Amino acid sequence: MTSDDKIPAGFHLVEAAPGFDVHMGNIYIKEAGEKKVLGFRVQDYHLNKAGTCHGGVLTYLADMQLVAVQDQISSNNFHFPTKNLDIDFIAPVPRGAWLEIEADLVRETKGTLYSHAVMKVDDRIVVRTTACYHIAQ
Numbered sequence: 701m702t703s704d705d706k707i708p709a710g711f712h713l714v715e716a717a718p719g720f721d722v723h724m725g726n727i728y729i730k731e732a733g734e735k736k737v738l739g740f741r742v743q744d745y746h747l748n749k750a751g752t753c754h755g756g757v758l759t760y761l762a763d764m765q766l767v768a769v770q771d772q773i774s775s776n777n778f779h780f781p782t783k784n785l786d787i788d789f790i791a792p793v794p795r796g797a798w799l800e801i802e803a804d805l806v807r808e809t810k811g812t813l814y815s816h817a818v819m820k821v822d823d824r825i826v827v828r829t830t831a832c833y834h835i836a837q
Contacts, residue, residue, distance in 0.1 A: 708798060711739045714767060724760060729767065736768045738801040742793055753793035758819065762787050762829040765803035765817040772805040773813060780813055780833035791826040793819075799826070811835050 711728035725746065728739040740761055748754040763782055766773070793799060803817035812832055819827035 707741070708739065714738070724757070727761075727764065727767075732802075735802065735804075736771070738764065738768050738803075740799045740801070742795055742797045742799060744795060747795055750792070751795065753795075753797070753799075755787075755789060758789065758793065758827050759785070759787055761799070761801055761819065762817060762827065762831065765801060765815055765829065765831060766813065766833060768801060768803040768817070769805040769815060774808060775813075775835050777835055780835060782831065783812065783834050784830075784832040786830045788828040789826075790828060791821075791824065793821055793826050797821045808835075 707728055710730040712730065714727045714729050716722045716724075716727075725741070725743055729736055730739065738761070742753045742757075746753050746757045763785055766780060798821065800820050801817055802820065803815055805813065805815050807814040812835060814830075814832055816828075816830045818825045819829075
């Protein structure tokens with residue numbers, strides 16, 4: 701394991717769902733007070749032509765933000781299809797970076813979950829996102 705592969709203390713592996721998730725690489729989670737934070741190490745196969753993390757990878761991670769707030773969701777549903785996902789790419793994310801995703805459940809209605817998240821590298825925000833997810837009845 702190289703220094704780029706080390707996982708910060710407190711993070712443990714999130715079990716990948718079958719299908720697309722297994723191709724992305726490992727996602728980690730840790731308790732941070734009353735919140736949960738997701739973690740992700742950018743590897744060579746996540747890079748774009750510019751040598752930074754591909755926007756598609758960051759968008760995938762943005763769509764995973766419900767994993768961090770799942771304990772706050774009152775619905776008993778297992779799957780929440782994405783209705784809308786907005787993402788602002790603020791700064792490039794280099795190879796080997798440890799990316800942390802901090803999310804908040806903003807509101808839950810009868811049919812929709814609203815959340816927002818920021819992604820940080822070394823405590824610097826690199827991505828900001830908001831999302832809406834469908835609650836099937």
